[in-house]
Amino acid sequence: MATSTQTREGGSAPLSRSAFRRSRGDGPFRYASTGAGILLLVIMAAIAVFLIARAIPALQANTASFLTELTWNANASEPKFGIGALAFGTVISSFLALIIATPIAIGVALFISHYAPRRLASFLGYVIDLLAAVPSVVYGLWGIIFLVPFMRGPSQFLNDYLGWIPIFGGDQVVGRSMLVGSLVLAIMILPIIAAISREVFLQAPKMQEEAALALGATRWEMIRMAVLPFGRPGVISAAMLGLGRAMGETIAVALIFPATFTISFEILSANGNSIAANIANGFGEANDIGRGALIASGLVLFIITLLVNMAARWVISRRKEYARVAA
Amino acid sequence: MSAVTPEIQRISGMRRFKDKGVQALVYLAFAIAVVPLISVLWMVIANGLARFDMEFLTHSMRNIGARDAGGGAYHAIIGTLEQVALASLISVPIGLLTAVYLVEYGANGRLKRYISFFVDIMTGVPSVVAGLFILAFWILILGMPFSGFAGAMALSILMLPTVVRAAEEMLLLVPNDLREASYALGVSKWRTIVKVVLPTAFTGIVTGVMLAVARVAGETAPLLLTVFFTDSINNDPFNGPQMGLPLYVFDQAARPNDTAIDRAWAAALTLIIIIMLLNLAARLITYWRSPARKR
Numbered sequence: 001m002a003t004s005t006q007t008r009e010g011g012s013a014p015l016s017r018s019a020f021r022r023s024r025g026d027g028p029f030r031y032a033s034t035g036a037g038i039l040l041l042v043i044m045a046a047i048a049v050f051l052i053a054r055a056i057p058a059l060q061a062n063t064a065s066f067l068t069e070l071t072w073n074a075n076a077s078e079p080k081f082g083i084g085a086l087a088f089g090t091v092i093s094s095f096l097a098l099i100i101a102t103p104i105a106i107g108v109a110l111f112i113s114h115y116a117p118r119r120l121a122s123f124l125g126y127v128i129d130l131l132a133a134v135p136s137v138v139y140g141l142w143g144i145i146f147l148v149p150f151m152r153g154p155s156q157f158l159n160d161y162l163g164w165i166p167i168f169g170g171d172q173v174v175g176r177s178m179l180v181g182s183l184v185l186a187i188m189i190l191p192i193i194a195a196i197s198r199e200v201f202l203q204a205p206k207m208q209e210e211a212a213l214a215l216g217a218t219r220w221e222m223i224r225m226a227v228l229p230f231g232r233p234g235v236i237s238a239a240m241l242g243l244g245r246a247m248g249e250t251i252a253v254a255l256i257f258p259a260t261f262t263i264s265f266e267i268l269s270a271n272g273n274s275i276a277a278n279i280a281n282g283f284g285e286a287n288d289i290g291r292g293a294l295i296a297s298g299l300v301l302f303i304i305t306l307l308v309n310m311a312a313r314w315v316i317s318r319r320k321e322y323a324r325v326a327a
Numbered sequence: 328m329s330a331v332t333p334e335i336q337r338i339s340g341m342r343r344f345k346d347k348g349v350q351a352l353v354y355l356a357f358a359i360a361v362v363p364l365i366s367v368l369w370m371v372i373a374n375g376l377a378r379f380d381m382e383f384l385t386h387s388m389r390n391i392g393a394r395d396a397g398g399g400a401y402h403a404i405i406g407t408l409e410q411v412a413l414a415s416l417i418s419v420p421i422g423l424l425t426a427v428y429l430v431e432y433g434a435n436g437r438l439k440r441y442i443s444f445f446v447d448i449m450t451g452v453p454s455v456v457a458g459l460f461i462l463a464f465w466i467l468i469l470g471m472p473f474s475g476f477a478g479a480m481a482l483s484i485l486m487l488p489t490v491v492r493a494a495e496e497m498l499l500l501v502p503n504d505l506r507e508a509s510y511a512l513g514v515s516k517w518r519t520i521v522k523v524v525l526p527t528a529f530t531g532i533v534t535g536v537m538l539a540v541a542r543v544a545g546e547t548a549p550l551l552l553t554v555f556f557t558d559s560i561n562n563d564p565f566n567g568p569q570m571g572l573p574l575y576v577f578d579q580a581a582r583p584n585d586t587a588i589d590r591a592w593a594a595a596l597t598l599i600i601i602i603m604l605l606n607l608a609a610r611l612i613t614y615w616r617s618p619a620r621k622r
Contacts, residue, residue: 029517030432036424037433037442040491043484044445047452047460054463107356115353124357126610131364133602135545137573138595141580142367145374145588187363194360218346241451248453250548251577276455280548280577291467298459302452309451313444 051299058292066296070261072278074293075286081293083275083300085261090274090301093178093253094246096267097185102239105190109197109235114223125198132191140255143184148175148256155179155268170269174258178272181256185249189242196241200234201227233315240312244305247276254280275301368599375596378589384597387570388558396586400594402560403575406475407601409564410554410571411544413479414486419536421483422490423525429491430498431520449488457484458549466553473555475564478571481549486539493535497528530612537609541602547573572598 059066061079069082112125155173162168204227212222254277264271279294286294386399425442433439461481465471501524509519525532555568556578572594579591 026515026517029520033424033428033432034438036421037428037438039421040425040442040449040487041445043487044449046464047456047484050460050464050468051456054467104356104359107353108360111353111357115350116357127364128360130606131360133541133545133606134364134367135547135573135576135595135598135602137545137547137576137580138367138371138599141576141591141595142370144580146366146370190360218342220346220349221342223349244451244453248451248455250453250455251551251573255577255580276453276548279455279459280551283552291462295459295463298456302456305451305453305456306448309448312451313447 047302048299051295051302054292055296055299056292058289058296061289062293070263072261072282072293074282075290079289079293083297085263086273086275086278086297087300087304088263089178089257089272090247090276090304092265092267093182093185093257093272093274094243096178096182097189097246098239098243100183100186101190101193101242102235104186105193105238105242106197106235108190108194109201110223110227112194112198113201114219114227125195128191128194131187132195136188136249137251137255139184139188140252143180143252143256144176147180147184151175151177151180151183159268167265167267170264170266172270173268174270176256176258176272177269178257178267181253181272182267184252184256185246188249188252189245192245193235193238193242196238197231197235200231200238204230233318237312237316240308240315244308244312247274247308248301248305250276250280253277371592371595371599374589374592376593378593379596383590383593387560389560391558393582394584394586398590400570400572400575400590400597402557403570403572403594404597405560405562406554406564406569406574407544407572407598409562410475410479410482410550410569411540413476413564414482414543415536415540417479418483418486418490418539422487423494423532425487425491426494426498427520427525429495431516431524446488446491449484450492452484453548454481454485454546455548455552457481458552460484461549462552472566473553473568474566475554475561475569478550478554478569479564481553482543482546485543485546485549489539489542490536493539494528494532497531497535498524500531501527534609534613537605537612541605541609544602544605545573545598547571547577550574551577572601 058074058079062069062074062081063078064071064080064082066082068084069080070085072081072086073079074081108128112121112128116124152173152175155175155177158168159170159173163170208226208230209222212226213219217225253272253274257272257274257277258270259273259277259281260271261273262271275297279298282290282294382397383399384404385401386397387402388398388400389402391398425446429439429443433442458481461477461484465477465480466473471477505523505527506519509523510516514522550571551574554571554574556574557568557570561567561569575594576591576598579587579594582588
């Protein structure tokens with residue numbers, strides 16, 4: 001938000017501690033607001049507890065190992081399902097999206113914070129934020145109708161000429177590949193990485209920037225010496241938040257991924273699936289055990305994204321200068 | 328001595344080249360980022376207009392066969408509006424009170440730090456996990472039916488952290504002088520919050536809430552797991568499956584025939600119009616009513 005770079009005036013001043021006598025009505029209001037805050041913690045705990053509660057019966061009925069099995073036959077009379085291929089697809093497609101999105105997002109953030117005319121900057125920032133306002137399902141629709149046919153040519157080109165690199169290898173190039181899914185994910189996580197990086201770059205110490213320019217540095221040298229070192233932890237944290245977002249992204253990849261259960265690095269072939277996509281695609285026909293199995297996979301997704309997000313927040317909270325950037 | 332000047336110029340030429348090169352890359356990055364936005368919006372508008380008519384806005388999909396033309400998204404529009412309104416009704420009071428706690432009562436205690444941390448973590452909860460939680464808790468364990476209300480609960484989990492952060496930002500912007508003036512007049516703390524702090528921050532909070540609403544209005548995955556599908560109009564969000572615009576797009580996009588794809592585009596257009604209106608309204612409110620904020 002536009003306000004996050006401003007200095008704060010309000011907040012818990014010494015007065016708000018207990019400088020004056022409590023009056024009637026203050027108690028209930030205080031308890032209500034404390035209760036709301038605690039409710040938030042309870043919800044987070046409840047998510048874990050109820051997912052575990054529903055996952056356990058399905059995991060007990062599973063006749064294969066949940067961690068290593070590659071197939072997903074949770075609705076069969078002898079349920080066999082495992083997270084292996086799905087977790088692999090989730091991680092690989094998200095990292096691929098991150099590799100595509102991060103350099104562009106840093107460029108966008110630098111453009112808005114240090115290159116664009118100041119009058120236009122906030123408007124251009126808003127344009128990038130609009131990317132985040134487009135719903136996931138619309139990206140999915142755009143992906144299958146436009147991007148999948150559009151990427152056939154470039155994918156074939158990559159396979160023909162760079163096929164000796166393992167990830168571009170494979171005998172058959174398909175439209176609904178992991179690469180196209182990751183491209184859509186990259187578009188979807190670009191705005192969040194760009195927004196946080198922008199805020200961090202804007203907070204780079206003005207004195208150092210001006211000092212660098214005064215000593216005769218070019219704009220790029222100033223950015224390299226004063227802005228990027230300051231912003232590095234913030235950008236890392238932004239990228240990790242983007243990674244968490246990409247992992248949890250559901251509907252767009254549910255429409256695009258071919259939903260296979262393979263472990264392969266060939267991003268142009270018919271590989272690609274993710275935990276979230278499997279939940280969206282499999283829920284309609286799932287029976288009781290099947291739903292439990294999907295919930296178990298959701299629990300794994302919840303834990304992975306929780307760890308990624310916590311790591312990102314930890315990186316950002318170590319730097320006092322970044323206080324409140326990521327809000 | 329005479330060789331010094333050209334040497335400096337040579338280096339400076341290299342430096343200028345690097346500087347311009349990076350500048351070109353940065354401009355290029357921005358251009359690349361805008362291309363998908365333009366492409367998506369263009370395709371949604373161009374393809375969506377084909378079926379964006381009165382029939383689409385006023386009819387449901389009841390008795391429309393898989394290959395038939397016609398039909399509409401009335402049931403989905405009703406569903407989306409009801410679900411989003413209910414989600415706001417749940418998350419705004421809780422979010423606002425939480426923000427009040429963080430700003431006014433928390434006083435840097437341990438509980439405040441925990442809540443603040445978990446608000447951040449909550450923004451990262453994948454939408455599909457929020458849907459699974461409501462599915463497990465409300466539908467599978469409590470045995471409630473699929474309903475718009477269940478979807479609204481899932482959406483409210485996604486809205487909560489955004490509302491808390493937006494409200495917290497705004498409450499922090501309220502000058503302490505106002506609070507102290509109120510205390511000096513002998514007004515109690517809770518009355519100060521309700522009568523002085525919240526009204527001062529009101530427009531900012533409204534903006535934040537509208538942005539949060541715009542964000543969850545396009546969520547599909549939690550609805551898929553909690554609202555399920557229906558082709559008929561269901562005005563009662565507390566009973567039986569409903570539809571939502573994002574779900575409608577997902578449902579139609581997965582069908583292989585052109586009439587369904589046309590409906591999907593038209594629904595995507597409707598959804599984007601609703602979201603953009605919410606965004607625009609939010610921006611206009613901040614623009615008109617910004618309380619002496621400098622940028």
